[in-house]
Amino acid sequence: RNWKTEKEYSDIKFESWEGIGKITINRPSVYNAFRPETVVQLIEAFDTCRERQDIGVIILTGEGDKAFCSGGDQNVKGHGGYIDEAGVPRLNVLDLHKRIRSMPKPVVAMVNGYAIGGGHVLHVVCDLTVASDNAIFGQSGPKVGSFDAGFGSSYLARHVGQKKAREIWFLCKQYSAKEAEDMGMVNKVVPLDKLEDETIEWCQIMLQRSPMALRMIKRGLNAELDGQTGIMELAGDATLMFYLMEEAQEGRKAFLEKRDPDFKQFPKFP
Numbered sequence: 001r002n003w004k005t006e007k008e009y010s011d012i013k014f015e016s017w018e019g020i021g022k023i024t025i026n027r028p029s030v031y032n033a034f035r036p037e038t039v040v041q042l043i044e045a046f047d048t049c050r051e052r053q054d055i056g057v058i059i060l061t062g063e064g065d066k067a068f069c070s071g072g073d074q075n076v077k078g079h080g081g082y083i084d085e086a087g088v089p090r091l092n093v094l095d096l097h098k099r100i101r102s103m104p105k106p107v108v109a110m111v112n113g114y115a116i117g118g119g120h121v122l123h124v125v126c127d128l129t130v131a132s133d134n135a136i137f138g139q140s141g142p143k144v145g146s147f148d149a150g151f152g153s154s155y156l157a158r159h160v161g162q163k164k165a166r167e168i169w170f171l172c173k174q175y176s177a178k179e180a181e182d183m184g185m186v187n188k189v190v191p192l193d194k195l196e197d198e199t200i201e202w203c204q205i206m207l208q209r210s211p212m213a214l215r216m217i218k219r220g221l222n223a224e225l226d227g228q229t230g231i232m233e234l235a236g237d238a239t240l241m242f243y244l245m246e247e248a249q250e251g252r253k254a255f256l257e258k259r260d261p262d263f264k265q266f267p268k269f270p
């Protein structure tokens, strides 16, 4: 595949090919742990994918065959968060979770090794997870002085159920890709050398589907869980669809033409 580099970054790779955006955490020496700068770069790449008309689905993965992501970089963990280059403590990965959640296009985690701690949370917040058979899943927060009681817990419980979610967090055990698939938090497990092919195939199928239909399904599934924020995003897309209708155009036209709008011409569906 002829992946085109979209932009050069220090901590990530951002590429695209035939409608697919591929974002790779590129810090293999620390098992693709993220520091604040990594997260800033991930957010920029995801924001670009959101804006780009020619990108319909996004893959998130890690460089190499050892790790998808091992969570926050323990080398820069300080008081109050992960310390950025300016010395400011941050937990900006939560902003990335929100971006992935809000992304009106499918996001697929292509898990190529360890998905541990905050790396596990990243695969949890993606819409789909395709994993290689050497992938290992687990939480480590309560072992290393951290936790994610947000999407990393509550949304995880929607995947695997409350008992399993509590087990994953309380015990911090590691689970094989097969166990993760059996629990319902992984969609498909394939041999490592087939991982990208399989993920691309899933992406290509989704690219053939109606983008608006996929968007509305994601919004609806999120809205059930995300309270007022979820309803707001679903409602925002309802407004988008309304703006595409003649009925909404009539209101705008009438205002600009300084006349009363004629909404009687539009059907009142049962």
Ligand code: 2NE
Pocket (backbone or CB within 6 Å): 029, 030, 031, 033, 070, 071, 072, 073, 074, 075, 091, 093, 114, 116, 117, 118, 119, 140, 141, 144, 146, 147, 148
């Ligand atoms: C991932 C795991 C289980 C792999 O174990 P193993 O034995 O196969 O490899 P090893 O030797 O531990 O790791 C390989 C290299 O990667 C570095 C290691 O220090 C090691 O470096 P060298 O000794 O070769 O120089 N490395 C791995 N993970 C790292 C990390 N997160 N930060 C910095 N360097 C890392 C094993 O490595 C592991 O358990 N890693 C730590 C996982 C972890 O605790 N992550 C943070 C959890 S908290 C979090 O992510 C978080 C959150 O809970 C809430 C919000 C935001 C973030």
